[in-house]
Amino acid sequence: MKESKCEHCGFWTNGHLENCNYCGKRLNDRHLSEIEEREKIEFRGMPLLKIDPDTPFIRKGFLYVLRFIQLIFFSIISMVAAMASSTVH
Secondary structure: OOEEEOOOOOOEEEOOOOEOOOOOOEOOHHHHHHHHHHHHHOOOOOOOOOOOOOOOHHHHHHHHHHHHHHHHHHHHHHHHHHHHHHHHO
């Protein structure tokens, strides 16, 4: 059984629980809040064009073509970065 010490009240409690048995506050609050802050800041995925399902057919086709061009551009940049990093070693 995993036990963890509550940051708020100082008692040991079951570490698999989300909240402390004694004071009711969230366990590992500092650690979890730091993870949440990092997730807000970190870059997640490529910034592709957003295509709304309600857009007209012609405009949606044009946006798909632009998104394809974006993907080609990102892949070229990635290849150049990989080639540049491989020449350094």
